[in-house]
Amino acid sequence: MTAAGDTVAVVAAVARLLYSNGLTTERLIETVERLGRACGLTVSVLPAWGEIVLRMEGDSLPGGPVVETVAAAPTGVEMNKVTRTLDIVEAVAAGRMNAGQALAALRAIDRLAPVSLLRAVAMNGAGAVALAIIFGASDPATLLLTGFSACAGGALRRGLAHIAANMLTQPLCAALLAGFVAALTSRLLPDADPYLIALCPCMILVPGPHLLNGALDLARLRIALGVARFSFAGLIILVICTGLIAGLALGRESLPPPGPVVAVPLLFDVLAAGVAVAAYGTFFSMPWRTLGIPIVIGMLAHASRWLALADGTSVAGGAFIACLLVGVIVTPVANRLHLPFAAVAFASVVSLLPGAFLFRLAAGLVTLMNAGETAAPAILVPLVVDATTAAAILLAMAFGLILPKMMLERLFPVWSGVAPATRR
Structure with a gap:
């Protein structure tokens, strides 16, 4: 996957994890937009029941604006997933983690088991x-x-x-x-x-x-x-x-x-x-x-x-x-x-x-x-x-x-x- 593809995948994964695990809609939109700015993108977030539509544009996307539809329903409440996902957003925004590292970490979060x-x-x-x-x-x-x-x-x-x-x-x-x-x-x-x-x-x-x-x-x-x-x-x-x-x-x-x-x-x-x-x-x-x-x-x-x-x-x-x-x-x-x-x-x-x-x-x-x-x-x-x-x-x-x-x-x-x- 290209660097631009990794960036798009990170934004989509963050939006899906936060939306499906209990974060408020307002905070979801603010967080995804902030992540996009840190990655050099302008992101528009349109959440609906069952999906999130993301429109991303920026110089780092050589093919022009990208519209990504992410399947997600806000039916879960997993605080540990939300907390860890927001920590990754902070790390990306601060430059401590690149898109490839963030994507791997987000996949690990997605596999987290519930409490015993x-x-x-x-x-x-x-x-x-x-x-x-x-x-x-x-x-x-x-x-x-x-x-x-x-x-x-x-x-x-x-x-x-x-x-x-x-x-x-x-x-x-x-x-x-x-x-x-x-x-x-x-x-x-x-x-x-x-x-x-x-x-x-x-x-x-x-x-x-x-x-x-x-x-x-x-x-x-x-x-x-x-x-x-x-x-x-x-x-x-x-x-x-x-x-x-x-x-x-x-x-x-x-x-x-x-x-x-x-x-x-x-x-x-x-x-x-x-x-x-x-x-x-x-x-x-x-x-x-x-x-x-x-x-x-x-x-x-x-x-x-x-x-x-x-x-x-x-x-x-x-x-x-x-x-x-x-x-x-x-x-x-x-x-x-x-x-x-x-x-x-x-x-x-x-x-x-x-x-x-x-x-x-x-x-x-x-x-x-x-x-x-x-x-x-x-x-x-x-x-x-x-x-x-x-x-x-x-x-x-x-x-x-x-x-x-x-x-x-x-x-x-x-x-x-x-x-x-x-x-x-």
Whole structure:
């Protein structure tokens, strides 16, 4: 391959790795354009669902402008791949690596394996148990069964990843297993809380980074890509709900009502939040050396939410305050450490997602369908409440995370870790 061909291949490989592994669209475009300038090229980046169109022109391309269509879909979240790819971009820009060396390094990054099976399964269970504690669980039976269900679901997902190319199969089967375990618990162990045993392993499956990246694209008026990201995330949430309800139905049960609200002490809430963040950092293949950063941020966020709720703030208001804090801290940290903003931010606030309301809404809709024309009007009230509450929390989280990022990168680009040359 010629030197010009190596350069084109490097730009295309960087764009594909960053786009398919969770980097925000805005940062993707800025990074690829910066890499092009370092290689003597002017690069235009047009991302769409399933592909990226790159138009490159410059004196180093003897045949004139080159248009490269790179097949890539933004369906993954691999922090280690993003971090290493951005490090290579920095090395090329600083002149420490030529195009041939960069291309070889990028191919090695593409072959990186996910975290070990043991770590993935163990942290899957630990994250679900931490969420159960945040939601008020304290009895050993509930915590043990929640951890067992989540560990089994994590192992099932890893096994399915090797035999099924469809990305919807993994959350569907894991949610199905969680629902079936909760149904058996309801029949065999009445002292345990089947509601949390069903809920927490499914909360682990919610595709938060895709929702957040979709919201960022809509805020930047990339309507088509934002809608596509939301549709992908919504489809995953739909199959999670379907799997959960089907698993409960296999055990001839429906989603049990939540128990009474239990006030969790601040210390327990904060420590459990740290464990949940560590679990999500594992799911996103975050290196151990950087995992402590989102853990600390997530603990601070949960402390602020706990204090806000104790002061009488609504659930949506508490989520907004916590996410606002996370957005202010994560924006400079993610940019300077070459981490995907959406993955770090979501990992820090995962337990704030209204998964409980969404799953109850899905179960309530099934109940309404089964009742048919004989359904009592009172069935609609909890459905409306759950839907409205879920929407309010999602909007509060989106605004809380996105507004600080956009404002800080616009007003204080250097402080935010964004090079002045890339400021828009």
